[in-house]
Amino acid sequence: MYKELESNFFLLVKSDKNKAFQLVFDAYWETLYKQACKKIYSDDIAQDLVQDVFISLWDKIELLDAEKSVLAYLYAILRNKILKLYEKDEVRLRYAINVTAKEISSDIHSQNILLEKELKRIIDLEIERxxxxxxxxxxxxxxxxxxxxxxxxxxxxxxxxxxxxxxxxxxxxxxxxxxxxxxxxxxxxxxxxxx
Known part of the structure; x- marks a missing residue:
């Protein structure tokens, strides 16, 4: 089924880019979406990723090699987008941890300064008594x-x-x-x- 679909796709690309795209979109969208859901665990992000995959396909549709599988190409794009998402999330996580650690340290330092001042005041009052x-x-x-x-x-x-x-x-x-x-x-x- 996929071989016939992909043959039709490459024929259609030359005559009607929109129909070729629609053919592949209808055939592979759900497959790619399920794959993205397995890796991301978020329906919304998985949908966005698959949407981005098809945008990439649209941008390079005329450049595809007829000897290669369109589905394999789409999977490769999806894999790369998922990896980039993981990299971004890792960077965000490191940043959040770093900022949070600084804020906690700053808060603790501020609290300690206030405690020390209050303690000094209490001690000074008691010394006077x-x-x-x-x-x-x-x-x-x-x-x-x-x-x-x-x-x-x-x-x-x-x-x-x-x-x-x-x-x-x-x-x-x-x-x-x-x-x-x-x-x-x-x-x-x-x-x-x-x-």
């Missing part, structure tokens, strides 16, 4: 970076008193942040212990 001696010891340790021995010598207090005051200061800060927002608790522990 500390008893004067506790605040003084805490500031000498955290801001001036003095050792417990240096603080004890400067204030004429025992090292144990300094340790106790610092422990109480840390405890107050942890409790204050925990009461404020438990999601800040881990960040507080990190900051209090590392700054």
């Amino acid at each position: 500390m008893p004067p001696r506790m605040r003084e010891i805490y500031i000498l340790k955290k801001e001036d970076d003095l050792s417990i021995k240096e603080i004890a010598d400067d204030l004429s207090l025992s090292e144990q008193t300094i340790k106790n005051q610092l422990q109480s200061a840390y405890s107050r800060l942890r409790m204050r942040v925990k009461d404020y927002d438990s999601s800040l608790a881990l960040l507080t522990i990190f900051i209090v212990n590392h700054f």
Whole structure:
């Protein structure tokens, strides 16, 4: 059936390009559409691809070799269009992943900056509320970076008193942040212990 159809096609191309095209379109459209659906899994995109295949056929209809199969030619065009679609989708996917990763990273960075600012404000307020001696010891340790021995010598207090005051200061800060927002608790522990 196909051999006769294709023979008629090549005869018609010379006399009536429109009829030749219609003959092949009617005979092969559904076959190509089913093939495209197997590869694409989208009816709309499969229809578009087959439409593009027939546009390509129309553009080159006079150039086809009568010795070759029209159906094989159409399959080759369809295969190439599907491959190009996959390539485009891969590029789009890589781009989407890249953009999304940057947006997520940017969002997380922005959230962390806001959390740090809020946490700093909470800690500063709690430091202001500390008893004067506790605040003084805490500031000498955290801001001036003095050792417990240096603080004890400067204030004429025992090292144990300094340790106790610092422990109480840390405890107050942890409790204050925990009461404020438990999601800040881990960040507080990190900051209090590392700054």
